[in-house]
Amino acid sequence: MLEYFPTNYVxxxxxxxALMMGGNVGEIDVICRELVDASTRGDDxxxxxxxxxxxxxxxxxxxxxxxDIEQGRKLSAGKKLGRAATYYLTAERAQNREYEPRRRxxxxxxxxxxxxTKYHQENCERVEIPYEGxxxxxxxxxxxxxxxxxxxxxxxxxxxxSTKEMIYGAGIAQALARRGISTLMVDQPGVGEALRLHDMxxxxxxxxxxxxxxxxxxxxxEIDRDMIGVxxxxxxxxxxxxAAAFEKRFKLCVAWGANFNWGELQRRRLAREGxxxxxxxxxxVQWVWGKRSLxxxxxxxxxxxxxxxxxxxxVPFLVTHGANDRQIPLEYAHAQYEGAxxxxxxxxxxxxxxxxxxxHVSADxxxxxxxxxxDWISETFxxxxxxxVRK
Numbered sequence: 287m288l289e290y291f292p293t294n295y296v297x298x299x300x301x302x303x304a305l306m307m308g309g310n311v312g313e314i315d316v317i318c319r320e321l322v323d324a325s326t327r328g329d330d331x332x333x334x335x336x337x338x339x340x341x342x343x344x345x346x347x348x349x350x351x352x353x354d355i356e357q358g359r360k361l362s363a364g365k366k367l368g369r370a371a372t373y374y375l376t377a378e379r380a381q382n383r384e385y386e387p388r389r390r391x392x393x394x395x396x397x398x399x400x401x402x403t404k405y406h407q408e409n410c411e412r413v414e415i416p417y418e419g420x421x422x423x424x425x426x427x428x429x430x431x432x433x434x435x436x437x438x439x440x441x442x443x444x445x446x447x448s449t450k451e452m453i454y455g456a457g458i459a460q461a462l463a464r465r466g467i468s469t470l471m472v473d474q475p476g477v478g479e480a481l482r483l484h485d486m487x488x489x490x491x492x493x494x495x496x497x498x499x500x501x502x503x504x505x506x507x508e509i510d511r512d513m514i515g516v517x518x519x520x521x522x523x524x525x526x527x528x529a530a531a532f533e534k535r536f537k538l539c540v541a542w543g544a545n546f547n548w549g550e551l552q553r554r555r556l557a558r559e560g561x562x563x564x565x566x567x568x569x570x571v572q573w574v575w576g577k578r579s580l581x582x583x584x585x586x587x588x589x590x591x592x593x594x595x596x597x598x599x600x601v602p603f604l605v606t607h608g609a610n611d612r613q614i615p616l617e618y619a620h621a622q623y624e625g626a627x628x629x630x631x632x633x634x635x636x637x638x639x640x641x642x643x644x645x646h647v648s649a650d651x652x653x654x655x656x657x658x659x660x661d662w663i664s665e666t667f668x669x670x671x672x673x674x675v676r677k
Contacts, residue, residue: 361407445521600630602629609639
């Protein structure tokens with residue numbers, strides 16, 4: 287993993303995620319060199335400097351994009367706005383929930399990303415999915431199919447602190463589109479727009495909101511309603527298997543990073559075992575799950591487990607994990623795989639130094655992990671009888 291900050295894993299992870307999402311290495315180098323000293327400070331002082339540096343570069347890109355637009359150079363403008371969205375998001379997700387400027391940065395991110403998809407002519411449609419009287423925001427990338435036939439689709443969800451824009455930046459939807467498969471990336475309760483704009487907090491029963499997404503996909507004429515799978519990363523390594531166990535319309539499942547017993551992991555983290563994914567971690571998890579105190583959260587956390595759940599998965603199941611994951615122990619990957627005794631096709635894949643992608647959700651080198659997952663999905667859909675998929 288690229289590590290500018292010797293004592294700050296969280297910032298190194300954020301930097302690598304920004305590169306994964308399409309950030310420019312020269313721009314990111316300028317940002318990070320400015321932050322080396324600040325990286326040794328505490329969450330409050332340090333992350334404010336982090337916020338300002340990433341937003342400054344994003345603001346500059348927006349200015350440059352506007353200059354392109356004035357000259358009619360919309361494709362160039364779109365490319366810059368895509369990077370601006372990445373940098374705003376990188377700045378925003380590192381902040382305390384009460385830090386007021388993060389709201390403005392998130393709004394700028396949404397605006398920049400929307401203009402990016404428009405001006406750069408991306409295969410990306412914003413959709414809204416009905417859910418319990420509200421809506422969940424999603425991004426639909428349609429399969430590349432010359433005949434326009436209905437395509438299999440992956441419902442792709444987030445983890446603890448990612449967003450649909452991060453999933454899009456990772457390129458998994460584009461990789462699947464080239465293989466004849468559509469992807470719907472969703473900000474489910476607890477993340478992204480659902481949490482930030484609509485106060486929808488996470489729930490243990492992921493099959494509820496996942497089922498609403500399947501309902502929506504079944505109504506899209508471009509989608510083969512009999513060929514819908516589920517994938518999610520990080521904490522989504524809990525959400526996706528849970529959804530597949532109880533929402534029987536899913537035909538396959540991918541856990542992009544195992545998360546067998548996330549609740550028990552919180553006890554270990556409280557004992558300072560394992561790295562955290564975001565600054566202000568304990569405040570963040572309380573916000574995500576709608577808990578009012580650390581004590582209330584810790585009492586609740588043991589419910590977030592796949593024990594007595596993973597054996598109910600009855601569809602093909604892929605578990606991937608970085609061999610040097612510093613957040614989620616490798617033992618959880620083994621437990622998740624070994625517990626899925628009723629899956630007709632199960633696989634556990636560790637990414638090693640030889641391949642790259644050894645860190646959490648392969649953030650250090652997403653390329654090979656992403657393609658491996660896309661190949662497994664296309665091969666499995668083909669085995670299930672899906673038409674028009676390729677690899």
